[in-house]
Amino acid sequence: MPATPVLELRRLNKSFGPVQVLHDVSFSAEAGEVTALVGDNGAGKSTLVKCIGGIHPIDSGDYLFEGAPVHVNSPRDAAGLGVEIVYQDLALADNLDIVQNMFLGRERKRGLVLDEATMEEMAAKTLTGLSVRTVHSVRQQVSSLSGGQRQTVAIAKAVLWNSKVVVLDEPTAALGVAQTQQVLELVRRLADKGLAVVLISHNLNDVFAVSDRIAALYLGRMAAQVRTSDVTHAQVVELITSGRSGELGLANGDGLNGVKA
């Protein structure tokens, strides 16, 4: 019997006014796996992520966490469940150091004062646990870090809170080759440590390098969610650009899944 997915969305719908952005979208992420979310611009990836993160309330459909239906109406609800989202802009404070960033808004206190020692130790432990060797001191200002290091800190921040699901929005965009490769290995390590990782990426090579499953959105519908080992690059390109590939994908190429307009 397959394990229950940590995160499961069933027949999710989301409209902005008259525009329906997500149409009966089902999606799941399992512990220990990297699930890649791919799709063309405007396919609904960002909206789906914001629904997962509680930024957009869903119109209809089920949000299940560890098999139980939940209501996620705010980012705080999502964080409470253990769902962390690392957005493209990373939302790190440049003027603070790594420890301060990792604990921003959730500082540890000992009595009335901040427990700097414990926070520093936890931050260092998290980075070591992820085999991060590129950051020399956790007291470094974030403004002094490279793009890859910032991404690393943002990801480590998400992991620090015993999260169960980490959603990464284009983590390798704007990084050089060496840093991209380090971040890809970090993504893989997160899943190998038992987290459910959702990776949003435009770069299919990155997707093939680290993912276990691929979910392809096409015009607001889930064209297919497949095991990466069961598809070729060409098939995924077809799913992204036309919503189907051979037996896979939406029943007819118009994205209406057999429903006649």
Added chain:
Amino acid sequence: MMRAGPSQEEIRRHNLGTLLRYIHLHGPTSRTVLADRLGLNRSTIMALTAELTGAGLVREKLPSETGRAGRPSLVVRPESTRFYVLAFDVGVDRLAAARVGLGGVILDRREAVRERNGFDLDEVVATLAGFARQMLRKADADTVCVGAGAAFCGVVRRGDGLVRFGPNIGQTEVPFGAALTRELDLGMTVSVANDANLGALAEHQRGIGTRCQDLIYLHGDVGIGGGIIVGGRLLGGEGGYGGEVGHMVVNPRGRACGCGSAGCLEAEVGERALLSAAGREMSEDLIGRDAIRAIVDAAERGDVLARDALHRVGDWLGFGVSNLVNIFNPEMVIFGGILREIYLSSAAQVRSRLKTNTMAAAREGLRLRTSDLGDDATLVGAAELAFTEVLTNPLEVLTRAVAAG
């Protein structure tokens, strides 16, 4: 006459080795956990640790905090700074040496760039022995060297460390093991093995594959080496030459290979193949990892020639891995050396090939990973090779080492 069962003495020696090996690989462990993992009762564990403590190989300490009620179980720790081995690595582009303590801690290390023009045995051995002497001088007086091992980028004979063939250094029949043993003059033989075989061992014991019993490690240098672990054991073959997956033919009409054949995985995927496909023939200043990175970088920036070269190399790599998956059904394939970079930047091609060319059942549980130990994989493997003897027969080897030292 039929041999009787193992004697008490043999069992004791076996148990001592097993316990020490466990501590060596897993670090400080409490007696309770040891009893559980090794399937021995607590009084046996106590007797064994007492003996190892007596020899100075391990130390027992109360844990700092247990968070549990009751008398805490003593924690057995390896004496990492007292007992060490010397590990060496001869790659195409570098020579490395390290002093590695019991428990796998790198205590000291030296490295030098090796020029690609030619191979002078005396020079290589002198450099490595020089490194060893520097490190031995720095070591404290009460420390003991318990073994020496070397990784070599060539086909190595089991037993005497004779390098039968090194296609990428243009040598045959190099008595490397004997020469290094003589030059070091430590009263112990230097064990030598193929570098990728040792990389496989290292990833299996200390790297990303610690929980896998069936894995294949692929090491990219100028050539492609491989190490195959089946059921937890390294596949050696009759003479120790097994696992040379770099010379598996993937393209019968392919490029000439340094081994004399054509279309070997190494000829289609190695550094030379990638450079030539990208129209960047070997240049003096840009070789090895930097050259590969430059191609990946160019491909990212839209250089179609570089992109095409990566795709082509990824495709051949996919053929090679597909064959291995169909034959061995590994749980994990690990890409090390420059294959890390090549896999990460051509994964779409590699995995598309796997989907097309492997049986679904054989690839079902397969995980593709990059090396956890990185450039240290072969050196760490050499250290593990050097530890083999002391972990098999701790007390006897120790007595011998102390006498020699």
